[in-house]
Amino acid sequence: MAVQIIDRRLSGRNKSVGNRERFMRRYKAQIAEAARRAVSSRGIRDIEQSESVSIPRKDISEPTFHHGRGGVRDTVYTGNKDYVRGDTIERPQGGAGGRGSQASNQGEGEDDFTFTLSKEEFMELFFDDLELPRLMRTHVGDHRQWKTRRAGFSTDGTPHNLAVVRTMRQALGRRIALAKRPGRELAEMEAALAALVAKGEDDGDAAHALRQQIKVLRERLQHMPYIDPIDLRFRAHTRVPVPITRAAMFCVMDVSGSMDEARKELAKRFFILLYLFLTRHYEKIDIIFIRHHTQASEVDENTFFHATESGGTVVSSALELLARIIAARYPAGEWNLYVAQASDGDNFPGDSDDCSRLLAETILPQLRYFAYVQVAEEEQNLWQAYTALQAQFDNFAMRKVGAPNEIYPVFRELFRKEGVET
Amino acid sequence: MNPILYPAIERRVGEDPRVVARMGERRRQEVPREPLPAGERPAQPLPDPSDWTFDLIERYHKVIAETARRFGLDTYPNQLEIISSEQMMDAYSSVGMPVNYRHWSFGKAFLATERNYRRGHMGLAYEICINSNPCISYLMEENTTAMQALVIAHAAYGHNSFFKGNYLFRMWTDASSIIDYLVYARDYVARCEERHGYDAVEQLLDSCHALATVGVDRYRRPAKRSLARELAEREERRRYAQQQVNDLWRTLPTRSDKEGAPAEDERFPREPQENVLYFIEKNAPLLESWQREVVRIVRKIAQYFYPQRQTQVMNEGWATFWHYTLMNALYDEGYLTDGVMLEWLSSHTNVVYQPPIDHPAYNGINPYTLGFSMYRDIRRVCEAPTAEDKRWLPDLAGSPWLPALDYAMRNFKDESFIDQYLSPKLMRDLRLFAIHDDENEPTLTVGAIHDEEGYLELRQMLSRQYDVGVREPNIQVWNVNRRSDRCLTLRHVRYRNHPLADDTREVLKHVARLWGFPVRLESVDADGNGEVVLEVPAPDAA
Numbered sequence: 001m002a003v004q005i006i007d008r009r010l011s012g013r014n015k016s017v018g019n020r021e022r023f024m025r026r027y028k029a030q031i032a033e034a035a036r037r038a039v040s041s042r043g044i045r046d047i048e049q050s051e052s053v054s055i056p057r058k059d060i061s062e063p064t065f066h067h068g069r070g071g072v073r074d075t076v077y078t079g080n081k082d083y084v085r086g087d088t089i090e091r092p093q094g095g096a097g098g099r100g101s102q103a104s105n106q107g108e109g110e111d112d113f114t115f116t117l118s119k120e121e122f123m124e125l126f127f128d129d130l131e132l133p134r135l136m137r138t139h140v141g142d143h144r145q146w147k148t149r150r151a152g153f154s155t156d157g158t159p160h161n162l163a164v165v166r167t168m169r170q171a172l173g174r175r176i177a178l179a180k181r182p183g184r185e186l187a188e189m190e191a192a193l194a195a196l197v198a199k200g201e202d203d204g205d206a207a208h209a210l211r212q213q214i215k216v217l218r219e220r221l222q223h224m225p226y227i228d229p230i231d232l233r234f235r236a237h238t239r240v241p242v243p244i245t246r247a248a249m250f251c252v253m254d255v256s257g258s259m260d261e262a263r264k265e266l267a268k269r270f271f272i273l274l275y276l277f278l279t280r281h282y283e284k285i286d287i288i289f290i291r292h293h294t295q296a297s298e299v300d301e302n303t304f305f306h307a308t309e310s311g312g313t314v315v316s317s318a319l320e321l322l323a324r325i326i327a328a329r330y331p332a333g334e335w336n337l338y339v340a341q342a343s344d345g346d347n348f349p350g351d352s353d354d355c356s357r358l359l360a361e362t363i364l365p366q367l368r369y370f371a372y373v374q375v376a377e378e379e380q381n382l383w384q385a386y387t388a389l390q391a392q393f394d395n396f397a398m399r400k401v402g403a404p405n406e407i408y409p410v411f412r413e414l415f416r417k418e419g420v421e422t
Numbered sequence: 423m424n425p426i427l428y429p430a431i432e433r434r435v436g437e438d439p440r441v442v443a444r445m446g447e448r449r450r451q452e453v454p455r456e457p458l459p460a461g462e463r464p465a466q467p468l469p470d471p472s473d474w475t476f477d478l479i480e481r482y483h484k485v486i487a488e489t490a491r492r493f494g495l496d497t498y499p500n501q502l503e504i505i506s507s508e509q510m511m512d513a514y515s516s517v518g519m520p521v522n523y524r525h526w527s528f529g530k531a532f533l534a535t536e537r538n539y540r541r542g543h544m545g546l547a548y549e550i551c552i553n554s555n556p557c558i559s560y561l562m563e564e565n566t567t568a569m570q571a572l573v574i575a576h577a578a579y580g581h582n583s584f585f586k587g588n589y590l591f592r593m594w595t596d597a598s599s600i601i602d603y604l605v606y607a608r609d610y611v612a613r614c615e616e617r618h619g620y621d622a623v624e625q626l627l628d629s630c631h632a633l634a635t636v637g638v639d640r641y642r643r644p645a646k647r648s649l650a651r652e653l654a655e656r657e658e659r660r661r662y663a664q665q666q667v668n669d670l671w672r673t674l675p676t677r678s679d680k681e682g683a684p685a686e687d688e689r690f691p692r693e694p695q696e697n698v699l700y701f702i703e704k705n706a707p708l709l710e711s712w713q714r715e716v717v718r719i720v721r722k723i724a725q726y727f728y729p730q731r732q733t734q735v736m737n738e739g740w741a742t743f744w745h746y747t748l749m750n751a752l753y754d755e756g757y758l759t760d761g762v763m764l765e766w767l768s769s770h771t772n773v774v775y776q777p778p779i780d781h782p783a784y785n786g787i788n789p790y791t792l793g794f795s796m797y798r799d800i801r802r803v804c805e806a807p808t809a810e811d812k813r814w815l816p817d818l819a820g821s822p823w824l825p826a827l828d829y830a831m832r833n834f835k836d837e838s839f840i841d842q843y844l845s846p847k848l849m850r851d852l853r854l855f856a857i858h859d860d861e862n863e864p865t866l867t868v869g870a871i872h873d874e875e876g877y878l879e880l881r882q883m884l885s886r887q888y889d890v891g892v893r894e895p896n897i898q899v900w901n902v903n904r905r906s907d908r909c910l911t912l913r914h915v916r917y918r919n920h921p922l923a924d925d926t927r928e929v930l931k932h933v934a935r936l937w938g939f940p941v942r943l944e945s946v947d948a949d950g951n952g953e954v955v956l957e958v959p960a961p962d963a964a
Binding site: 078 | 880
């Protein structure tokens, strides 16, 4: 019998994408909630991963008419060992048995319905929340380091860049071009002279004049330069920007008593976004976490976000530490330095002036960017001090953020300053 | 394995899509009384590298086809399609159909399947077989050569011949129109989504899906329709549908002195209606015409799957029996190496394993085991009947086994198949016993067991266990209150006092959404007493 074997492996993939989309759409609220929880529990570096999401099974069930437990049933089972007719059996507790294979199909299990969001879907949800336009995710900003690259030939340059072969080719071409016509005239005149000689008018005026002209032409041809300055060609180079592949990102956060979990959460969103932005630019990113209350310390990520501290606030302590770390480990010439500071704007009276001086004199000149988000509404002394700085420095941005979707404008600022000229 | 994974689709014949498969093509081929003689023994068995190649599949198929022919298996031509595991999951989650409309529940099924598969909780089925002409069998690319051979024998010859032969498939599967219909359904639902929004369509489909099990005609076969007719009739239906529901809207009292005026207390509908979705489609007062059409689509597809649910044991058993028989025959004739043999046997053993009742993996009777054992048992009774077999199955004992099996495959569904063929020996082998569970008794009682006085009873009980009419609640449309609130009353007749499950109210909400007015469900026992009533109000006008 004829058989047809068809390889379908390459066709019709992802047929159920539409169904999956509809599923995601339907449970968007739950999924977004799960994603939000994931963001808060993840490390900043792990943000771009897939995530598994659970939805309570009862929310997802599709009810149909079917029988419940009860009534009179005779059910046939297999594997009788020692029962005989008339034996009585205790009713199993917890309701095992009973329905046989049907029970498993009805999906009455208590487990949640779990599935995995792909990395893309997860990031989609993350960005959704932040209302970040797509363009911003992939844009590459400008650069400070340069590299020279060959860029064809030019007519001027330094001798060590002389392109000999190209120069000789130019010279040869020039010589051919310049010698063509005089050469032809020379041949004609010599032929005319030979004709005159053959006619015996060897000494006539005409012959004399011809000889004179031939001599001039020969001299001209002889004086034609073998190589001329206009033949010279030099290898040209052009400077192209290369990104510094390293960046250091400083997360500075106030952990004094007034920063509650919600505010920290907001700050974390902001830090994550900055991190993601930087990953688009740089191959290697160091993240340094500096937290402060009245004293600043460098800590690991977990302590940074989760350890609780209390006490007053002296912002300049963090900035001093920041300046020290930069000087010791991250010289501005080799690293792109970014600082993201989150605070509720509360500061020890009188310290804010120290802060702005420290920033203006020491820190800001070394930085690519300094972003300050205030996760509280009131404009306290730190805000006022920083407002003055904003006018002076291009690489300084500040915003108040009350909800995740307000974080984005800070980045719009950032991108504009970095020059999205599209 | 899920029975609905074996949808019976019959494709168009040959190249011309307008040519409809004629019933003549299903004409049965003569079954030989015993297997035809084998050809010459091959010099050496077929190669068995673990990685398959197209060439190898072809060679294995050739010998399997030849052997199947000797056993008189009558099949549609075969089309083997190699697919990846992801495509297999696609097929799983869209109820095995090549096309279907979009719905989140299919996405959910896909996610669940994918998760189980990735975690290794579940192997995918080795194959899915679509009843069509030619019969399409999906082979997974992950399978080894031996497994591909097994799958070819199982799907391309086992299921295929069942699809071609069994009376339910012959009667209910609509040869030319199902693919057309599904394409039409997909496009129609997509257009509705565009026009009326995702949410409206999704809610409607949810409600329809909730009622899909009570959206089938159990006895009446719907007429065949082609796509062109379907379209023409839709237009017609649209025009008349609204007129049809007017009966419910009639507010002018009919003059009672007039001849033929309905009596005050006459129910509407006059007779209870088993097909709830059909009733809603035709009579729900508030549905718009596109909504009626979607209800109809869900109903038609549910109807289409209805016969599939009735032959699970028979179908799987038949395919398992034939892969077992064919592969053994091939081995005996020297086509298979010992390695291939051991590999498929190990897989076969897993498939037909029946854990005993006290085993943690026990999950009811394995339909593969039951079906496979029954066909094996029929063959045994034919070839070597005992005195007991002669008493219990007098017509079968000693008759030629191939025609006997063929007859058994063609003319039964699970329920009647078990009732007819379950032999005492098999009941003893499977150690079947029945437990009587009466909620009013403090303990369970062991009823019939596999002994002389229990055989008959056991067989009847097992047969009833596979009766779809018993497994699923009997719910019918009982009445519509035409005088006041247009409340729709459904009536559930309890079989042996089986109550409805706890989430019935949720289903009723779906009914109310479709009906647009209050819905009540009366649950009564077989004598019409002991009424239990569930009521849900009309859905909000919003």
